[in-house]
Structure formats: structure tokens, C-alpha cells
Amino acid sequence: MKVVALAGGVGGAKLAHGLSLVLSPQDLTVVVNTGDDFQHLGLHISPDLDTVMYTLAGLAHPETGWGLAGESWNFLEALERLGGDTWFRLGDRDLATHIERSHRLWGGATLTQVTGALCAALEVGPRILPMTDDVVQTRVQTSEGELDFQEYFVRRQCRPRVTGFRFAGMESATATGQVLEALASAELVVLCPSNPFVSLDPILSLPGIREQLTPKPVIGVSPIIGGRAIKGPAAKMLAELGLEVSSLAVAQHYRLLLRGFVMDTVDEALSPEIRGMGLRVLVTNTVMKTTADRARLAGEVLKFGISG
Amino acid sequence: MKVVALAGGVGGAKLAHGLSLVLSPQDLTVVVNTGDDFQHLGLHISPDLDTVMYTLAGLAHPETGWGLAGESWNFLEALERLGGDTWFRLGDRDLATHIERSHRLWGGATLTQVTGALCAALEVGPRILPMTDDVVQTRVQTSEGELDFQEYFVRRQCRPRVTGFRFAGMESATATGQVLEALASAELVVLCPSNPFVSLDPILSLPGIREQLTPKPVIGVSPIIGGRAIKGPAAKMLAELGLEVSSLAVAQHYRLLLRGFVMDTVDEALSPEIRGMGLRVLVTNTVMKTTADRARLAGEVLKFGISG
Numbered sequence: 011m012k013v014v015a016l017a018g019g020v021g022g023a024k025l026a027h028g029l030s031l032v033l034s035p036q037d038l039t040v041v042v043n044t045g046d047d048f049q050h051l052g053l054h055i056s057p058d059l060d061t062v063m064y065t066l067a068g069l070a071h072p073e074t075g076w077g078l079a080g081e082s083w084n085f086l087e088a089l090e091r092l093g094g095d096t097w098f099r100l101g102d103r104d105l106a107t108h109i110e111r112s113h114r115l116w117g118g119a120t121l122t123q124v125t126g127a128l129c130a131a132l133e134v135g136p137r138i139l140p141m142t143d144d145v146v147q148t149r150v151q152t153s154e155g156e157l158d159f160q161e162y163f164v165r166r167q168c169r170p171r172v173t174g175f176r177f178a179g180m181e182s183a184t185a186t187g188q189v190l191e192a193l194a195s196a197e198l199v200v201l202c203p204s205n206p207f208v209s210l211d212p213i214l215s216l217p218g219i220r221e222q223l224t225p226k227p228v229i230g231v232s233p234i235i236g237g238r239a240i241k242g243p244a245a246k247m248l249a250e251l252g253l254e255v256s257s258l259a260v261a262q263h264y265r266l267l268l269r270g271f272v273m274d275t276v277d278e279a280l281s282p283e284i285r286g287m288g289l290r291v292l293v294t295n296t297v298m299k300t301t302a303d304r305a306r307l308a309g310e311v312l313k314f315g316i317s318g
Numbered sequence: 319m320k321v322v323a324l325a326g327g328v329g330g331a332k333l334a335h336g337l338s339l340v341l342s343p344q345d346l347t348v349v350v351n352t353g354d355d356f357q358h359l360g361l362h363i364s365p366d367l368d369t370v371m372y373t374l375a376g377l378a379h380p381e382t383g384w385g386l387a388g389e390s391w392n393f394l395e396a397l398e399r400l401g402g403d404t405w406f407r408l409g410d411r412d413l414a415t416h417i418e419r420s421h422r423l424w425g426g427a428t429l430t431q432v433t434g435a436l437c438a439a440l441e442v443g444p445r446i447l448p449m450t451d452d453v454v455q456t457r458v459q460t461s462e463g464e465l466d467f468q469e470y471f472v473r474r475q476c477r478p479r480v481t482g483f484r485f486a487g488m489e490s491a492t493a494t495g496q497v498l499e500a501l502a503s504a505e506l507v508v509l510c511p512s513n514p515f516v517s518l519d520p521i522l523s524l525p526g527i528r529e530q531l532t533p534k535p536v537i538g539v540s541p542i543i544g545g546r547a548i549k550g551p552a553a554k555m556l557a558e559l560g561l562e563v564s565s566l567a568v569a570q571h572y573r574l575l576l577r578g579f580v581m582d583t584v585d586e587a588l589s590p591e592i593r594g595m596g597l598r599v600l601v602t603n604t605v606m607k608t609t610a611d612r613a614r615l616a617g618e619v620l621k622f623g624i625s626g
Contacts, residue, residue, distance in 0.1 A: 051417050051418070052420055082410065084392070084411050085410045085414050085417075086414075087411070088386075088410070088411035088414035089414035089417070089418060091414075091440070092415065092436060093418075093435070094414065094417070094418045094421070102396070103393065103395070103396035104396075105393050105396075105410075106393050106394075106396035106399075107396070107400065109360070109361070109397070109402070110359070110400045110401075110402045113359045113402070117360075131399060131400045131401045132399070
């Protein structure tokens with residue numbers, strides 16, 4: 011069964027990892043948000059691509075979810091001494107990814123090509139595709155004005171109150187041919203438990219993506235569990251936008267795209283309302299603490315997806 | 319006494335360090351070769367500037383002379399895993415210098431400005447000036463064709479037989495205003511014990527430099543001791559060019575610029591011939607093993623320089 015997973019950062023990477031454990035490599039494609047990509051110290055940084063790549067390679071930091079396990083920070087310490095920008099934390103090993111990626115991009119390779127080469131070197135089996143080879147930049151509109159995503163997310167630690175979002179460059183961006191082909195041949199599409207606003211909406215906003223999704227069975231997995239996000243600002247954003255902080259709000263957000271919705275057992279009471287929106291619902295344990303959790307949830311999502 | 323030292327890599331950096339120990343910071347300017355500069359992984363690397371800067375900051379690796387003491391290599395290990403170019407060894411801490419320099423250059427700063435900022439951050443007192451803000455690239459002409467300097471020096475470990483040198487870009491390069499002003503107000507100029515062909519000749523070949531040197535007391539310090547170079551390919555180059563491998567050949571090379579020449583006691587027998595070239599000669603111990611050696615030799619060179 012050909013499956014395409016759409017993913018952003020840590021939560022999405024965990025389910026994508028689970029899917030990679032239960033599917034043959036050639037049957038899984040992970041399409042990753044690049045709206046968080048930015049230039050830092052002149053280098054091209056792709057935080058979500060790295061999180062997904064490191065997680066599928068088994069190299070991700072087990073606690074933070076981003077960056078590499080066993081990382082060292084000697085570069086950053088030296089950079090600080092030189093008076094350089096250290097607000098975005100680049101580990102010594104992680105830096106190799108940013109430099110190699112930037113070097114290849116400067117040489118004329120596309121982000122899709124570079125991602126393929128890096129994944130091959132790290133022996134990642136499933137295909138990881140950036141959503142686009144164009145520049146799309148997520149801007150967070152806040153009570154303090156519009157901020158670059160990493161400025162909001164890392165430097166300001168999500169403190170400013172969110173009023174909306176804008177994807178700069180989206181008007182002239184296109185999904186890559188590889189992404190559109192993967193979706194065209196997909197038998198199931200999984201929206202991973204990533205932030206709806208800043209991880210999956212950039213992918214879903216690309217011209218051509220929704221048209222590919224409409225005829226497919228699309229299953230969404232809620233990143234909100236018991237009114238909270240496992241990680242990241244999804245819950246805070248929902249609240250600041252005046253929406254209910256629950257998996258119900260997530261289901262409503264994706265409503266027009268979904269066939270089915272996966273939510274946690276702690277939210278079971280909300281399931282009738284979601285079914286009332288015309289969606290099939292799977293209620294299960296969606297917290298992924300261990301690798302086994304990831305594989306189990308992935309298996310359940312696949313079974314649920316094909317059963318409809 | 320205002321002193322300008324011309325220097326390339328490790329040997330030159332040692333004497334420059336010695337001079338920094340015996341002169342007030344405002345009285346010493348070190349003009350450094352940038353013919354070895356190159357682009358690697360898309361970054362701007364200035365090996366000689368770094369060697370001089372690290373040495374004067376007291377941060378240089380005590381054995382290799384290049385790179386930083388207590389360096390770690392996690393970046394390089396990760397880069398190797400990604401299939402990146404690892405023939406030029408970039409340490410984790412050293413990388414901060416290359417990235418910060420490159421980032422500032424891309425932002426429009428000159429190499430002179432960047433060098434000033436990095437030296438200020440590392441609390442280097444004397445002024446370190448790149449010889450030019452233009453691109454000059456030393457090419458080594460060999461039996462295997464013309465090679466980029468780092469290709470010859472690092473990748474091929476100086477193995478190809480040398481037939482000559484070319485400084486690409488020299489025809490349109492200029493010494494910086496800062497370099498020309500430092501030389502104009504210099505009371506003494508010291509040619510550090512650096513490679514004559516690939517460290518000092520690029521500096522001396524820049525338009526305007528020789529004119530500034532002609533009226534000044536210029537003292538050369540031999541990098542050849544007992545027919546060998548302490549470090550680097552100077553002796554091998556002399557031999558391959560069909561020249562005598564001795565401090566005499568070095569004195570002859572600089573002859574038209576020099577007032578005085580400093581050579582090691584092991585070469586004392588050559589001193590009459592050098593005096594016969596019309597040069598004053600100081601014969602002393604020129605091997606700099608310890609910091610005290612550097613300061614002592616620097617003091618002797620200064621005393622010798624002003625006594626003429």
C-alpha cells in the first residue's frame with residue numbers, strides 16, 4: 011500500500027518513523043514542511059526536514075526530538091566568543107548537515123535533490139521530500155507585529171500572542187513534481203500529528219496539493235491530546251486564535267479534506283461530535299513515548315485508513 | 319618604534335607572536351598573506367590569517383601550529399558520514415571562525431573589517447591586516463600541472479614537483495589603504511621566517527608594496543636553518559627550483575629589498591657571503607620552540623633592526 015505522510019516537526023516525525031517501521035521503504039513517502047526554513051549565518055537551515063531525516067535515521071536526540079543524539083556544542087561556544095549569533099543552537103554534528111546542504115544548494119542542486127543525497131548517506135529508506143523547491147516562509151502575525159517563524163519559535167520562544175499566519179512566497183511557489191506524483195499514486199494520505207497552522211497548512215496551501223488529496227482517503231491524527239499539545243505551540247495558538255483547544259478544533263480545521271480522524275482515548279467524549287461532522291473516528295492511545303508506541307500507532311492508523 | 323611584520327603561516331606567526339610580546343600593541347602591525355585563501359564547502363577560508371590570529375591570541379595548537387588547541391572533530395566526522403569533502407580538516411571551534419568570517423563577508427564587510435572584528439573578539443592587541451581585500455590566489459605550477467595552493471599543500475601534501483608560481487588576480491589587486499599606511503609610518507619592517515615563494519612573495523608582489531619598502535630598514539629572517547625548513551615545503555621548493563637549499567638562497571631571493579638578514583648559528587659559515595651581498599647580518603639561534611624563544615628572537619631582531 012502506497013502511503014504519503016505529511017509532516018512538520020517532532021510529533022509528525024515520530025509518526026512518520028512509526029510508518030517507516032511498518033511499511034516497506036518503497037511504499038512510504040514523507041512530504042515535509044519547509045515554511046520554517048531560513049537563512050542563519052548565511053547557511054540554509056531546514057529544521058523540519060532535519061527532524062524527520064534524523065528521526066527516520068534513528069539519530070534524533072531522544073529527549074528534545076530535534077537535533078542529534080550525543081551532540082556536542084564546541085562550535086557554538088567558539089561562535090559566542092567571536093560575538094556571532096547563537097540564539098539558534100547549532101550542534102557540531104548537526105552543522106555538517108547545514109553546511110553540506112548549503113554547499114550543494116549553492117552549487118545549483120534543488121532542495122529535493124539535496125534531501126535525497128543526505129537521506130541516502132544516512133541510510134534512510136523511505137523517501138523524504140521537501141514540499142517545494144521554492145522559497146516559502148512562514149510568518150507569524152502577532153500582537154508585536156509579524157515575525158519570521160524561527161524568530162517567533164526559537165528566539166521569542168512562542169511568547170508573542172498570535173493573531174494569524176502568512177506564507178510569504180506561496181503565491182509563486184509550486185509543489186514539486188515528486189510530491190505531486192507521490193500523492194497521485196498514494197492509496198492513503200496521513201496528516202501526521204504536527205502543528206496544523208505552521209507545519210501542515212504550508213503544505214496544504216501549495217497550489218495543486220488539495221486537488222490531489224480530494225479523491226484520496228486522508229486520515230488526520232490529532233496533535234492535541236486532552237486540551238494540550240505534546241510539544242510546541244499548537245495549543246497556545248488555538249487559544250490565541252479564539253478556537254477551542256481540543257482535537258475537535260483540529261478535526262474542524264482539516265474537515266473538508268478528511269475521511270477519518272484519529273484521536274486520543276482521553277478525548278473520547280469528543281468523538282460523537284467529530285463523527286457528526288461526517289468523519290470516521292479512531293479512538294486510541296496516540297502518545298508516542300517509545301519506538302514501539304510509534305510502530306503500534308502507525309499500524310493502527312494504516313488499518314483504520316484502509317478499512318474505510 | 320612602529321614595526322610592520324610581513325607573515326604567512328606557522329613560522330611567521332611565531333615571530334609575529336614574539337614581536338607582540340616585546341612591543342606595545344599599537345606599535346605592531348602584522349600584514350598577512352591571503353594568497354592561500356580559498357573557498358571550501360562554500361565558506362571563505364583564510365588559513366594564514368587564522369594561524370596568525372590564533373597564535374597571537376594564544377589559542378593556537380601547540381604542536382601543529384595551525385588550528386586551535388583542544389580542538390574537537392565532531393563536525394568533520396558527521397560531514398564524512400554525509401559524503402562531504404573532508405580533505406581540508408575543519409575543527410568544530412575553528413569552524414566558528416570560518417562561518418562568522420564568511421557570514422560577515424557575504425553581508426558586505428571587507429576582509430580587513432572582518433579580521434579586525436575577529437581579532438577584537440579574541441582580544442588580539444596588535445593589528446592584523448590581510449594584505450589585500452581583493453581575491454589573489456596562489457597557484458603552484460608543478461610537473462602535474464597548475465594546482466590551487468590548498469590542493470597542492472593539503473590534498474597532495476606538497477608531493478608534486480614545483481616548477482613555478484602564479485598569483486591569479488594579482489594584476490587587478492591592490493594592497494589595502496591600511497597596509498600602505500602602516501608601511502608608510504613603519505620605522506622597521508620584518509620579513510618573518512615564512513615561505514619566500516608562497517607566503518611572502520604574494521605580499522611583496524602587490525602593487526605599491528615594494529615602493530613603500532624601498533626607503534625603510536627591512537630585515538629578513540631566514541626560514542631555512544641548516545638546509546631545512548622548520549615546517550612546510552620551503553626547502554623542497556628551493557631544491558625543485560634548482561636553487562641552493564640554504565639561508566643564502568633566501569637572502570638572495572629578498573636581496574634587493576633588505577638592509578639586514580637574520581640567520582641561524584648553524585649557518586654561520588654562510589654569513590660572509592651574505593655580508594658580501596651588502597647586507598648586515600645577525601647570526602643567532604632562530605629556532606622558536608618556546609614562547610620565551612619567540613620573545614627573545616623578536617627582541618634581537620628589533621635591536622638589530624634599529625642598530626643599522
